[in-house]
Amino acid sequence: MLQLIVRYALFAVVATLVNLLTQRTLLAVWSDGWGFSLAMLTGTATGLLTKYALDKRWIFLDNAAGRGVESRKFGLYTLTGVVTTLIFWGTETAFWLTWNTNQARELGAVIGLTIGYWVKYNLDRRFVFPSRKVEV
Template identity: 35%
Template structure:
């Protein structure tokens, strides 16, 4: 399930980037498109993973908000990895194809790391329950 949701998240992320670049070609277009793609995929992946991968039930809205904040915070590190690889490909090869290829590579690396971080630090109660 995680791989399916990671693929859906990647498609959402890169799809939003492509749409953004088509709509806006001004200053910092690439950088803003990368941020927009990330912002679109993050809540989608959180909801799907929380429910279907980690089978985690929030206690209430406040708990869910704190959990999303922690999930997002863990994503800072993996997003930095993803952005670095994608933007590195952009700087090295200066083509949209290379940038998106770097994006895919960066997303895969980031998703692998994100799963481990979420299992260990975010959805802890669910991970402990599954281990018992």
């Protein structure tokens, strides 16, 4: 159980870093309001793809293959990510609007993603990968 928690937390950190590095890269080029929106969307997409690949293989031990099965699972995984994304974007945006600094924005992102990932694990365990019954 502890190994699963550590692995999940590590993968959340990896996906968060991918997300934030993507955002930093885009914000270095476009620092206006549109750049902020593009950075959030693109960072979220890269973080989602990274986390899905890691969770599927190493958290839920899912070996299902095939385009149809994989599409269905990724679709459900993405839908459960809507809750994570709303928590993440809301927290990140609140910090950005309140302090208007990249450090505050990233702190808001980390806080939002931490809460969101806890919620997401529970949704994924129940709806996306229901054959893996592990409590965290």
